[in-house]
Amino acid sequence: RKEVEQDPGPFNVPEGATVAFNCTYSNSASQSFFWYRQDCRKEPKLLMSVYSSGNEDGRFTAQLNRASQYISLLIRDSKLSDSATYLCVVRLTYNTDKLIFGTGTRLQVFP
């Protein structure tokens, strides 16, 4: 089983739609969680960290469910510019800088 798993998609949604992605992780000791965005043929860039209490950044909301070992990303009012691949990232232990990436979920927003 992969340490971090995501549905590869693609998710095809119209502009203005709300879309949600989930990501599951296998190591219950995982400490920190992030969502990264990657555009085609570009490097990944941090979208947002995921905190235990859940957090919001504009149209983006991230949540963590430790009991079920998954994190989620909700995008409201989708824009064409949101089209990208969204990578779930997990840091396994508190004192390590080693990060594990999921394979990514592709989002395509159409007019």
Place this chain on the structure above:
Amino acid sequence: NAGVTQTPKFQVLKTGQSMTLQCAQDMNHNSMYWYRQDPGMGLRLIYYSASEGTTDKGEVPNGYNVSRLNKREFSLRLESAAPSQTSVYFCASSGRASSGNTIYFGEGSWLTVV
């Protein structure tokens, strides 16, 4: 701000040739990483270095060697390139875990082995 700089951006190698991918960061980060990204496989960690002078194997280290020359630089070497090493390679760096641990990537190196 340069951030993470990696070279070359594109390279074509013949099977059996060797080459080194160079990476440098100017953010005074302790940790540096080399990932490869293949279609459907996501980013896979090749090697990482938690500090100057230390390196550790990641998920897919076979066929690669690394060198953490100093705090700024972390190079990846292919001693005898194989077609299976055709991929996009990303160098990255991050600060200490306790400081938020955002990881910053270079722009990638597209390597083709024929």
